[in-house]
Amino acid sequence: MAAVAGAVMAVCPLGIAPPANAVVGGQEARPHQYPFMVGLVDLAERRVMCGGALVGDRYVLTAAHCLTGSYSDTARVGVLLGDHDLTRGDDSPNAVLAAPASFLPHPDYDPATQRDDIALVRLAEPVVFGRDVRPVALPARYAHGTFDHTQVEAPGWGATSFGGRTSDVLRTVVLGTMSNPTCGARGMSQVTAAQLCTYAPGRDTCQYDSGGPLVHTIAGTPYLVGLVSYGKGCATDSPAVNTRVWSYLSWIGRTAGRLPRAS
Incomplete structure (x- = not known):
């Protein structure tokens, strides 16, 4: 990120x-889960x-x-x-x-x-x-395309703390999405309709997770709803901003x- x-x-x-331990507050993914x-x-x-x-x-x-x-x-x-x-x-x-x-x-x-x-x-x-x-499937069949107020999974080999070491195993974290007005009110005032905000207390994507997928699973099929973009540190009180793939x-x-x- x-x-x-x-x-x-x-x-x-x-x-x-080898790098070293990715996502903040997550857990090791099952081998080949993603x-x-x-x-x-x-x-x-x-x-x-x-x-x-x-x-x-x-x-x-x-x-x-x-x-x-x-x-x-x-x-x-x-x-x-x-x-x-x-x-x-x-x-x-x-x-x-x-x-x-x-x-x-x-x-x-x-x-x-x-x-x-x-x-x-x-x-x-x-x-x-x-x-x-x-x-991974693209979310083309979901015409609303928002995936606001939804849980998503974010796998990555990135840092487990801001400025910390990266992970040698793929890790994953579950995050919640929110509406853009809520995201803006929480300090990310420049967020656009083509971006998707995520937040969970003590959990986040982090450095070197950039570009990684945010997926939401529907009826057993994971859909790519976002790509990790940027944030203010990692696992702070501010939401992270991601690219909204549907857009x-x-x-x-x-x-x-x-x-x-x-x-």
Whole structure:
């Protein structure tokens, strides 16, 4: 999460330096509980620097602010799929480190305000779907698109405290969403209709969780309702602000075309 800011390979065998303990106030996820979870890897520093969500066999959604500066170079970033414990290989036999072909940030992304903080990563080769690597559903069938006053799950390998160490295992936290007027009244006055606020006492996403998914499960199917964007510290009294995926369905469709689904 950007701190108004805000990510390894198939893994030890490739010499990845393990980070260390992600999300604040959460718990370790079950191995491969989130088969759509992506880690964006800083190949130079051998660490996960942002999260993302697999939405098709060649596309990942993440936050645009994750792909700025030196990370705008596709040669600097790897796309980790199907992993759980970044320090081991035996727990994730289907983990893949994919190469990005291009980064496609939203054309209106504003780094000063974090508005339109969304980007697509196009992979160099399509990934093969399986038990541990599967795309998440987009919330296209839910016309209201708000998901206000809803519980969402936020997985990530990020920090467990602001400025703290990151996690070697994927962790998850349950957060509540709120209406934008409530969010604005609680100190996030710049929130827009295309953003979604989350809050839970003592629980939050944190640094290096940026771009990671917020999912809400309906009838056993997880839907991608948000992407981690920014907040004021981690697990403070202020809500966190996330990108509302439903607001960008048309842009995703124009940019990525028809997305293949797992059967």
